[in-house]
Amino acid sequence: xxxxxxxxxxxxxxxxxxxxxxxxxxxxxxxxxxxxxxxxxxxxxxxxxxxxxxxxxxxxxxxxxxxxxxxxxxxxxxxxxxxxxxxxxxxxxxxxxxxxxxxxxxxxxxxxxxxxxxxxxxxxxxxxxxxxxxxxxxxxxxxxxxxxxxxxxxxxxxxx
Amino acid sequence: xxxxxxxxxxxxxxxxxxxxxxxxxxxxxxxxxxxxxxxxxxxxxxxxxxxxxxxxxxxxxxxxxxxxxxxxxxxxxxxxxxxxxxxxxxxxxxxxxxxxxxxxxxxxxxxxxxxxxxxxxxxxxxxxxxxxxxxxxxxxxxxxxxxxxxxxxxxxxxxxxxxxxxxxxxxxxxxxxxxxxxxxxxxxxxxxxxxxxxxxxxxxxxxxxxxxxxxxxxxxxxxxxxxxxxxxxxxxxxxx
Amino acid sequence: xxxxxxxxxxxxxxxxxxxxxxxxxxxxxxxxxxxxxxxxxxxxxxxxxxxxxxxxxxxxxxxxxxxxxxxxxxxxxxxxxxxxxxxxxxxxxxxxxxxxxxxxxxxxxxxxxxxxxxxxxxxxxxxxxxxxxxxxxxxxxxxxxxxxxxxxxxxxxxxxxxxxxxxxxxxxxxxxxxxxxxxxxxxxxxxxxxxxxxxxxxxxxxxxxxxxxxxxxxx
Numbered sequence: 001x002x003x004x005x006x007x008x009x010x011x012x013x014x015x016x017x018x019x020x021x022x023x024x025x026x027x028x029x030x031x032x033x034x035x036x037x038x039x040x041x042x043x044x045x046x047x048x049x050x051x052x053x054x055x056x057x058x059x060x061x062x063x064x065x066x067x068x069x070x071x072x073x074x075x076x077x078x079x080x081x082x083x084x085x086x087x088x089x090x091x092x093x094x095x096x097x098x099x100x101x102x103x104x105x106x107x108x109x110x111x112x113x114x115x116x117x118x119x120x121x122x123x124x125x126x127x128x129x130x131x132x133x134x135x136x137x138x139x140x141x142x143x144x145x146x147x148x149x150x151x152x153x154x155x156x157x158x159x160x
Numbered sequence: 161x162x163x164x165x166x167x168x169x170x171x172x173x174x175x176x177x178x179x180x181x182x183x184x185x186x187x188x189x190x191x192x193x194x195x196x197x198x199x200x201x202x203x204x205x206x207x208x209x210x211x212x213x214x215x216x217x218x219x220x221x222x223x224x225x226x227x228x229x230x231x232x233x234x235x236x237x238x239x240x241x242x243x244x245x246x247x248x249x250x251x252x253x254x255x256x257x258x259x260x261x262x263x264x265x266x267x268x269x270x271x272x273x274x275x276x277x278x279x280x281x282x283x284x285x286x287x288x289x290x291x292x293x294x295x296x297x298x299x300x301x302x303x304x305x306x307x308x309x310x311x312x313x314x315x316x317x318x319x320x321x322x323x324x325x326x327x328x329x330x331x332x333x334x335x336x337x338x339x340x341x342x343x344x345x346x347x348x349x350x351x352x353x354x355x356x357x358x359x360x361x362x363x364x365x366x367x368x369x370x371x372x373x374x375x376x377x378x379x380x381x382x383x384x385x386x387x388x389x390x391x392x393x394x395x396x397x398x399x400x
Numbered sequence: 401x402x403x404x405x406x407x408x409x410x411x412x413x414x415x416x417x418x419x420x421x422x423x424x425x426x427x428x429x430x431x432x433x434x435x436x437x438x439x440x441x442x443x444x445x446x447x448x449x450x451x452x453x454x455x456x457x458x459x460x461x462x463x464x465x466x467x468x469x470x471x472x473x474x475x476x477x478x479x480x481x482x483x484x485x486x487x488x489x490x491x492x493x494x495x496x497x498x499x500x501x502x503x504x505x506x507x508x509x510x511x512x513x514x515x516x517x518x519x520x521x522x523x524x525x526x527x528x529x530x531x532x533x534x535x536x537x538x539x540x541x542x543x544x545x546x547x548x549x550x551x552x553x554x555x556x557x558x559x560x561x562x563x564x565x566x567x568x569x570x571x572x573x574x575x576x577x578x579x580x581x582x583x584x585x586x587x588x589x590x591x592x593x594x595x596x597x598x599x600x601x602x603x604x605x606x607x608x609x610x611x612x613x614x615x616x617x618x619x
Contacts, residue, residue: 282572285568285569286569288565289566292562292565292566293552293553293556293562293566295557296553296556296559296562297556297557298557305616306556306616308615309615310552310566313548313570313608313612314569317569
């Protein structure tokens with residue numbers, strides 16, 4: 001009996017070869033990479049989009065109903081009308097689909113014609129293409145162009 | 161000799177570049193066609209974000225990986241990771257603040273729940289968590305190992321932030337400098353000032369890192385000396 | 401690795417069965433939290449089925465934090481960690497075992513709270529049943545992530561308060577994906593996409609845990 005107890009108390013050998021754990025690590029890394037590639041290749045991450053474009057919104061028109069969501073498009077030139085509660089305008093998508101927006105609240109400083117905007121709100125009825133907006137957000141692009149880059153300077157250094 | 165000279169010049173060169181950036185950004189460069197004078201934030205926000213996400217968090221992550229690798233493990237790397245993460249917290253907070261200041265007049269809101277903004281805020285919380293984790297462990301080896309693992313796992317968020325504007329539709333604009341077709345979308349003097357700001361803020365990071373690292377070494381030395389003194393006093397008390 | 405995982409999981413679950421902390425403390429806490437969430441929203445909003453998924457996962461998040469903390473408190477008795485190290489157990493096996501035990505505990509709490517969501521927050525029963533697979537995968541991923549983060553904070557100063565600071569950012573994508581998958585189940589749209597995302601998250605957390613748990617357990 002004492003000999004058995006002694007053998008039970010004797011230190012256990014450390015885990016076997018490190019090459020095995022190295023192979024396992026490699027295997028885990030391969031599985032991780034494969035999982036991420038599957039996720040990206042399936043293009044299913046669109047569910048985390050901040051907004052739906054005009055075209056997407058019209059494509060899913062029946063599903064959206066009168067649910068609140070964010071719609072993105074470009075403000076059609078010449079359609080902005082300032083109303084007592086905010087502004088109304090036509091929003092166009094890349095495939096020239098259009099949605100009429102009646103937004104409440106004061107629009108942001110940069111709100112103007114031909115600028116991409118995101119409007120928070122909902123369609124006025126389950127079949128209507130009129131959008132009732134509660135907030136306008138201006139989505140500026142990553143392009144920066146100098147205002148009047150070729151403006152001629154007068155001798156007194158003022159611009160004409 | 162060269163090392164000493166570069167160390168001496170780091171501070172003045174950083175200051176010069178930042179002064180030049182602000183001068184060009186505020187007085188020389190033209191306003192943007194759409195954004196007007198708001199575009200001047202372009203010379204601060206992207207550069208600060210670059211340092212926050214890639215330079216400082218990247219330095220902390222690389223130092224953590226090297227610490228965990230047995231061949232390169234050293235206290236210096238742990239210290240570098242710690243100091244870089246502290247500087248990273250400052251730059252992440254600055255990124256969020258400057259982004260909000262830019263966002264309010266541009267988008268119309270201080271904050272939006274889009275993928276870029278949310279993932280950056282999460283990175284900030286992770287960086288603060290890293291510092292909290294360091295304070296929770298007194299054993300230097302345990303502290304170094306745990307914080308290195310946490311830094312590496314947290315770094316997964318950096319590529320998510322970077323690609324968020326490509327993977328998802330976000331309110332935040334797409335990449336300005338690191339575009340997929342390698343084309344800078346900024347005109348003339350605005351572009352040069354932008355690149356200068358990147359250089360200036362990157363050097364600012366290294367200057368801050370160096371200063372923080374020296375402070376950390378001094379703190380450790382003081383701690384050791386205090387401990388030695390306390391032990392000596394106890395020994396003297398015992399001898400009496 | 402599998403044998404070690406099974407041993408560790410059995411040990412943790414046995415301790416839990418004897419102590420009954422899950423049954424008498426954690427699940428009641430979750431139920432109260434769910435009820436209070438309903439009260440905070442008010443009868444009009446709480447009775448609306450769309451509030452259910454978000455509140456369910458929010459409460460599960462708190463329950464998970466309690467369980468992760470508990471999972472490492474039972475290891476903190478003097479000599480436990482040292483004896484695990486002396487036994488030469490495979491760290492990846494220990495990670496998997498602790499994750500498995502935590503997962504089973506979270507699944508049990510999740511089932512009770514899911515029933516509570518149907519009863520109290522008027523979530524459609526059919527939708528809740530359809531959401532069950534995604535709930536199980538989300539909670540499994542929470543268990544894997546929680547086990548790794550629990551090991552990071554175990555034994556440290558203020559471990560119980562540090563744990564949420566470190567774990568909640570890691571749980572954020574799970575919370576979003578879990579809530580969206582539950583909502584998708586209620587509207588019967590885009591379900592498989594969320595299952596795939598959650599499955600990848602589970603693989604990622606388990607993979608990272610297997611790779612890094614050993615580093616934390618090194619002496």
